[in-house]
Amino acid sequence: MKIKVLYIVKKEIALALWEIYKKSFADDPGRYPHNQVNYNRESFMEAMIDETIVKFVLMNEKPIGFAMIIDQRHPEHSPWTNFQAFINKGSTKKSFYYINVLVVDPQYQNSLVGSKIVDAIIDWTAAGKGRAFGGFDAPVEKELIARLVRSRCELKGLSVEVIGAQMYYLISPK
Numbered sequence: 001m002k003i004k005v006l007y008i009v010k011k012e013i014a015l016a017l018w019e020i021y022k023k024s025f026a027d028d029p030g031r032y033p034h035n036q037v038n039y040n041r042e043s044f045m046e047a048m049i050d051e052t053i054v055k056f057v058l059m060n061e062k063p064i065g066f067a068m069i070i071d072q073r074h075p076e077h078s079p080w081t082n083f084q085a086f087i088n089k090g091s092t093k094k095s096f097y098y099i100n101v102l103v104v105d106p107q108y109q110n111s112l113v114g115s116k117i118v119d120a121i122i123d124w125t126a127a128g129k130g131r132a133f134g135g136f137d138a139p140v141e142k143e144l145i146a147r148l149v150r151s152r153c154e155l156k157g158l159s160v161e162v163i164g165a166q167m168y169y170l171i172s173p174k
Contacts, residue, residue, distance in 0.1 A: 001058055001116060007054060009049065017066050020065065038100070052071060055069075067121055081100075085163055097125050099149070100136075158171055
């Protein structure tokens, strides 16, 4: 398995990622009380060619998981995110990235695939340089993601702090 950091995703890979994205959100209101699907097919395909959104794609022979990272300097890509909450807690506009999407194909979930993606994000961002680097939000249905990110950050000497009423998490040096 290999992680590719992409700014523009070719159409055939983007279509495979779209299928993973759709499969990853069950239509189960009991399990997913908040609608976590932020993209429709058209907006997803637009995001795949938007160079200001960084895509981390985990490939085997085909894509099996991915993350989309929003640079705080482009808040229009995540209008539902309160970036000011992160700034108030110590992030900077120069070094802040938001984990907007983290998805693993359901057949690969619970196999540490998500850990590989999170590790690549941490290594790529400013976390390795000792600055606050990013955040994400995790309502109840994303608790597994929150635990995964927390554990990977702790292994790399970073802290994950809950901020705001939205269950935002700020990742920064300890």
